[in-house]
Amino acid sequence: MxxxxxxxxxxxxxxxxxxxxxxxxxxxxxxxxxxxxxxxxxxxxxxxxxxxxxxxxxxxxxxxxxxxxxxxxxxxxxxxxxxxxxxxxxxxxxxxxxxxxxxxxxxxxxxxxxxxxxxxxxxxxPLTAITAYELLFEHLNIVKQAADAKTKSDEVILVTGAAGGVGSIFIQLTKAITDATVIATASRESSQAWVKKLGADYVVDHTKPLPAQIDALNIGSVTHVASLHSTDTYFEAYTEVLAPFGKIAMIDDPESLDVSKLKVKSLSLHWEFMFARSMFNAKxxxxxxxxxxxxxxxxxxxxxxxxxxxxxxxxxxxxxxxxxxxxxxxxxxxxxxxxxx
Known part of the structure; x- marks a missing residue:
């Protein structure tokens, strides 16, 4: 062959x-x-x-x-x-x-x-869909919305690197089968238009301080972060914008993170690697x-x-x-x- x-x-x-x-x-x-x-x-x-x-x-x-x-x-x-x-x-x-x-x-x-x-x-x-799905439902534990649900979710997800391959599927999945609010990061005009087209509720510029931009949205605290790029760059901002007991899930490879910053709010950190199941023949x-x-x-x-x-x-x-x-x-x-x- x-x-x-x-x-x-x-x-x-x-x-x-x-x-x-x-x-x-x-x-x-x-x-x-x-x-x-x-x-x-x-x-x-x-x-x-x-x-x-x-x-x-x-x-x-x-x-x-x-x-x-x-x-x-x-x-x-x-x-x-x-x-x-x-x-x-x-x-x-x-x-x-x-x-x-x-x-x-x-x-x-x-x-x-x-x-x-x-x-x-x-x-x-396939690869981006598996990654986004596992991030959303297995690591961040976002609730799937029932078709007849009467109440709106209070889950707010910040997605960094939102215009990339995983982010593009993640936004669509979130809006298709959950009621969570999505804040996407994008800096270029074309990228901002792209994530809006995919369903992002709000867009912030990751080249500028994130906490001030998110605070200006007046939608309350972020409950979850999907960190798809440059986790080490934005890690401190995540700890600032997240509500107590919030979750961070990432897919990149930061050199080091000071996880002690998570303690005061009891935040949790999760890693998504879609090959883990097959590598270890998971049940x-x-x-x-x-x-x-x-x-x-x-x-x-x-x-x-x-x-x-x-x-x-x-x-x-x-x-x-x-x-x-x-x-x-x-x-x-x-x-x-x-x-x-």
Whole structure:
């Protein structure tokens, strides 16, 4: 099968940083699905792994953690899928990724592809959707709003890095199935317009002091923070704007945080890493399949839109190097996808 991988961790400007290779087609056993990959998206995890995790000498490492495809074979313990099913998934960071014609993925982390989206549009969603969903409901414990609810929630969520991939899904999920108020951070005019379009109730500029701007909104204290970028920069501001017993959930990698600042208000700090379930074969691994199916329903009902930004065409090493370079340089708007081999 065709695949794209690397033998050494090299700068993306080096033609050998990602190479086209031929590899044996894997065979499905157990709970694995053999999926024929049709479209993929690129995430920061891709270039971070490429740059920092070299394979064993002589081996080719295949990465990629966002894909849409068709199930072509199933293991003998599979119960939820059959050959011919259209699926979407992020995969498992400890196994070969989606930058290949065929991929093995545990059925418990796979969802049925949204019917209203094409392959490229759907490929932009899995990793960010899983991350946003787990942040919202498992770490921040935001209450899902019943359709017949008579009272309005007093939950107020501050979302920093709101215009990015995770933030764009997080805002939509929050407004689709909760009654929480969303304060999004964005500085550029285009970013502010984007988060408003997605449903943010208020927008503040993260290049200016946050507490004064939030206080000026006159909506009370923030109860939850979804910190999607630069947590160490805004950490002190979080402790100032949060109400007692508030929650902070983050996805980035701050060098250090003074958690003693959380004590006086009894604030809690949570970390979201969507690969944790598959890395440690968690007992509730199937929750990722369930949430992907829920997100697909919300998309097909018109509550959530794809965050695709650019389609670079065929899945090959040359196009993937371009995608990695754009992500590394911060030039991309929306998700970068590739389609077909």
């Amino acid at each position: 065709k695949a794209i991988g690397y033998k050494k961790s090299l700068p993306v400007s080096n033609p050998e940083s990602l190479i086209d290779v031929e590899l044996p087609q894997p065979v499905a056993t157990g709970r694995d699905l053999l999926i024929k990959v049709k479209a993929i998206a690129v995430n920061p995890a891709d270039y971070k792994v490429r740059a920092s995790m070299p394979p064993t000498d002589g081996e080719v490492k295949v990465i990629g953690w966002d894909a849409v495809g068709e199930v072509v074979a199933i293991g003998d313990a599979v119960t939820a899928f059959k050959p011919g099913d259209a699926v979407y998934y992020a995969g498992d960071i400890t196994r070969p990724g989606s930058n290949a014609e065929f991929q093995l993925v545990d059925e418990r982390i796979v969802g049925f592809k949204p019917q209203s989206l094409n392959d490229a549009e759907a490929a932009a969603l 509730d691994l199937i929750e990722q399949s369930k949430l992907l199916n829920h997100v697909a329903e919300l998309i097909d009902q018109g509550h959530i839109q794809t965050t695709i930004g650019k389609n670079l065409g065929v899945i090959n090493a040359a196009n993937l190097r371009i995608a990695h370079a754009e992500l590394e340089e911060g030039r991309s708007i929306g998700k970068i996808v590739l389609e077909g081999f």
